[in-house]
Amino acid sequence: MPKSTDGQDTGGGQLSPQERAQFERRVSELNAKLEKRRAERGAEAADDAGAAMRGRGMAYGMRMASELVGAVLVGAAIGYGLDWVLGTKPWLLLVFFVLGFAAGVLNVMRGYERLQADIKRETGGNIGHSVPDDDD
Numbered sequence: 001m002p003k004s005t006d007g008q009d010t011g012g013g014q015l016s017p018q019e020r021a022q023f024e025r026r027v028s029e030l031n032a033k034l035e036k037r038r039a040e041r042g043a044e045a046a047d048d049a050g051a052a053m054r055g056r057g058m059a060y061g062m063r064m065a066s067e068l069v070g071a072v073l074v075g076a077a078i079g080y081g082l083d084w085v086l087g088t089k090p091w092l093l094l095v096f097f098v099l100g101f102a103a104g105v106l107n108v109m110r111g112y113e114r115l116q117a118d119i120k121r122e123t124g125g126n127i128g129h130s131v132p133d134d135d136d
Contacts, residue, residue, distance in 0.1 A: 064112070067107040075103065079094065
């Protein structure tokens, strides 16, 4: 842009054709950089979501295992305590052990249903479905 000696613009705010071309080239380069960065951020967000889903799945698995073991141990402890008080060894221990196991399995099934509902809600139900490929 031509400038006068007093620092005022003498072109009336107009860009020369070379300056306009240079400006448009710089704008297109910046747009390309922004699009590239947005794509990178999208990929990073998808990776973070996948890692969070795996971590939550592991937490669910540990929780289900501890609920199963805990229910069996509590059932066995109640049965042992009642056997000791009532003198019916080993019958109540066996009955409450089986009841504890049944309660643990029921808790695991409920936890699995909650996990499936969470996954379906987050993925829109698009997990485990067939995806068309080049042969279809």
